[in-house]
Structure formats: structure tokens, C-alpha cells
Amino acid sequence: MSTHTQEVPQSRAADLLNALGRALLAFDVKVVLYPIMGLVAFCIVWSITANRIDTSLGKFPGPAQVYEQATVLVDEHRETKQKAAAFYERQEKRNAAKLAKDPNAKVKIRKYTGKETFFDQIFTSLKTVMFGFVIASLIAVPAGIVCGLSDGIYKAVNPLIQIFKPVSPLAWLPLITMVVSAVYVSDDPFFEKSFLNSAFTVALCCLWPTLINTAVGVANVDKDLLNVSRVIKLPALTHVRKIILPASIPMIFTGLRLSLATGWMVLIAAEMLSQNPGLGKFVWDEFQNGSSNSLSRIMVAVVVIGVIGFALDRLILMIQRWVSWDKLAVLR
């Protein structure tokens, strides 16, 4: 008995060591080295080229200036947060003093109204794109399934899809703005109007890739699997849930990834044009500001937009891996 209990931790430790050894052996230098080499080469070319471009706001920023401005943006964010914290502290103290004097006194709690920092703008943009994307997906996936199942409905809807798909989001923007301000009337709005404008613009452009890919995926489910379902006489909803959905998961996710990528691009443009808060507004404000640091700060935003776009794509890929039955599929 005692020997047995001793053996277990030993073998576990050995397993761990083995696993570690295997991981080290399997670790391919190229996986890390090559991307880093690519990045370094890009930075070199960038800084050389940037040095030769003169603009009215000074030289085009190279990697060093951009990095410097990135740290400045971080510092600014910290400062603003500290100011806000201090503001709330003062307000609390003032109110507490007021209440101590006269328990019936009216206490006002105001929000801190400082300038939004770069990170606030990132957060706003992320919130907006996710909201728009979720709305679009909730519409596009079921609609795509219906279109894929019924040839008649697909033929009826297809011209509309083809016409609206290529429309630039910026053409929709004025219409959406007017409709939102006319329809969404509330004394205590839960959402800001600008938030809804951006989100709906994103949603309108996110619809199409998901809709089309879902419809194609559903229409191309293996005929034999459909026949099995017909022989078993699965009811329509069970048929969709147990056969159609799992079979078209890969295509649905391809659509979702395309949609989110489109949505993210659209959002930045919409924010720039409509001055809705977000990364797009940050870029536009910096451009209008026209200080010697503006270009560097815009470049920081460009890099951040790219990194976030990449991260969003990976996020959907992770969800796909989690949802998909086919764990062996190579997803890229």
C-alpha cells in the first residue's frame, strides 16, 4: 500500500518532466525567430523611409517616435484616471460635509467630465463593434439558415443581398443618424445616440458575409446526411438543430470572421466621419489638432487598430474551436 502511494507522485513528476522535455524538443525556433526577423526588417525599412518624408507637421514618424508617443498616451491615461479619482474623492467629501451639516440637504453626484483618453476610446470602439456584430449575427445566422434551406426564399432574397452588400457604410451613416434621432427618443437613454449610430452602421455591414456564408454552408450539407434525416423523419426544428447547424458550423464561422473584420474597419471610418466617440474620433481629432506629435499618435492608433483586429479574429477562431465538433480541423 505504502509503495503504491509513493509511486504515484513520482510518476507524475516524471510525466511532468517528460512533457517539459517533449515541449522543449518540439519547440521550433523558426516559430518565434522568423516572425521577429520579419518585424525587425519592417521596422528598419519603416524608419529609413519615414526619415525621408517631410510633411507640414514635420518628418513622418519612425518606430522610435511612435513608441515614445505610445508611452505618452499611457501616461496621459494614468494622469486622467488620477484626476478623476481625485475629483470623485473631493465630491464625496463635499457631500459628506454637506450631509453632516444638514441631513436633508440635496446631494448632487456629478460625473467627471475630463477629456476621454486613448484607452477610453479603444474601450468605446470595442464595445460598439461587439454590439453591432452581435446584432448582425443574431439576424444573419437564422436568416442564412432559412435562405440555405429554401431555394425559393434564397432566390427572393438574393437580389437584395447582392444590391446592399457592396454599399459603403458611410452612405448608410446619415440615414441611420436621422432614423436613430427620430425613433430613439427617451428622457433617460440607456444607450447614447452616437453609440447606436455607430453600432447600427457596423451591424448593417456585418450582416452580409455571415448571411451569405451561412446560406451556402446550409445549402451544401451532404445529401446523404439530409436523406438520413428524411428517413428518420426528424421534425423541422430538430433537423436544423441536430443536422444543419453542426454541419454548417465551419461556414458560419468563416462568415462571422469576415463580418467582424468588415465591422471593425467600418467602425473606424464611421467614427471618423460622424465624430462618434471611439478610435476613429481619436484619429480625426489628432489630425485636426495638427501638433508635431499628431502623426506619431495617429500611427499608434493605426498599430492598435491592427492589433485589435487581429485579436478579434483570433477570438472568433477560439470560439469556433470551442463550438466545433471537428477538433481535428486545421483552423487558420
Add this chain to the structure above:
Amino acid sequence: MANKFLEISQVGIEFPTPNGPFCALRGVDFTIDKGEFVSIIGHSGCGKSTVLNIVAGLYQATEGGVILDGREVDEPGPDRAVVFQSHALMPWLNVYENVALGVEQVFKGQKNKAEMKSWIEHNLKLVKMDHAMHKMPHEISGGMKQRVGIARCLAMQPKVMLMDEPFGALDALTRANLQDSVMEIQKELDTTVILITHDVDEAVLMSDKIVMMSNGPAAKVGEILDIELARPRERLALSKSDQFNFYRQQVLSFLYEKKGVVDFDEAKKQREVSDHAPETAEKIS
């Protein structure tokens, strides 16, 4: 003739094509008794699978019709369950769940959960797949997948089991194994089976009756051959049996000599012409 278990009477089907309707079958007519094992054999593209699909209700015949146990077939249903050549297992369900998919639908309200579970396990045991119940389809071999396909079909308790070239994609040894299994199960359950095949040995070995189809378009039943070999059938013993070889010969001669042409007089004439041809050639020289 009256009140046969399964009647396929004067079935014809046309498919619309850009060049007008294409007549795949015309006047296909035969009957099957309860518990009978019937093979349909013919050259590829002659429409044997179409016959099966019409019996399954997956295609609608444009002429004639199918009557099973006194009721006309007009839609697919679990009483005519199909074993597909491509096994058609849902890749996202494991072996057990694949069989359960049918069982849960067919026995809804008739069996409780525990009964369903033991019924599914019973059927998997029947095809000797109970050991791999929780494996996914991609983890098992082609032959095993087909066994699961058969279990799924049997578990629906069909009146007639329709097998569409179920062994076509398997290697010879696996195929022989599976043929023996199907024969055993069929004997045990007394299932009525229609088997589509292009393998002459398989047809003779397994069937009570072989329906030989002529070549399309407008394919029809050429000949029906009753196989009166005693069961159980041993493939090794049979390969030496004259009777087996006689039946085999019969089917082969239909398929290759008569080339599946229905108008046998025409075929005979063609053969005579080709027989005489060398003579005339000699005379001329």
C-alpha cells in the same frame, strides 16, 4: 400475386434535364415476400439505386407505385430505413448517438429512456460494435462505420431494410466479414432486405432472389433468378458447389453476354451477326 408484402408495380421515373425529360426507369415490376433477401444487380448507371430510392420514398415515381404491407409509399420513413454506401454517419455524433438519433425519433412515447438505451446497445451488440460505442466516426474504420450504419437502420425496426451498395467502398476481407454478419442478422431477425449491388458473388451468396436490371435509359427488370441454396451459406463450401457456380454463371451471362439488353432476340441476332462475320471475311479473301 395478390397481397404480397412489398409490391413494386410498373414503376417508371423521369428526371427533368436541360434537354428534356430523361427516362431512367420504365415498367419496373417485381414483388418481395416478407423475410425475403432480394438483390438488385445491374451495370453501373442502370438505375438500380433509383429503384431503391423510390422504395425508400426519397424519389417519387412518375409512373406506377410501390405498396408496402398494404400501404402506398409516398414519402420517406423509418419503416423503410436505408443503409447508405457512404455510411452517412453524422461526424459530430459518436457511434451511440448516431444510432440514438433514429431511435429517439421512432420510439418517441413508446419506450422510456432506459428502454431506448438498452435497445440501442442491443443493436450495436448485434453488429458487434458495442465495444466502440463512445468513439467518434473518424476514429473507426470504414467497415466499422458501415456496421454502425446497419445498426442505425436495424434499430428503427424497419419493415424492409434497404441497402444501397453498402459494401461497395470496403476491401474484400472486410466485405466478406460484413456479408456474413448481415446474413446472420437477417436470419435471426427475419428482416426483409433489398440489397443493391454490382458484385455477382455477393448477390448469389446472400440473396433468395436476384433481380437483374437491363441497361438504361428506360431500364427495366431483365430477369429474376431464384437462388435455392440452403441456409446458412458457407462461402468456402459454396465456392466449390456446382449449384452456386451455376447461379453465378447465370447472372454473369445476363450481365455480360446479354449486356443487360432486354430485347434478347435483338441481342441474339447481334451475336449471330458477329459470329458469322469472320466466315464472310474468309470467303472474301
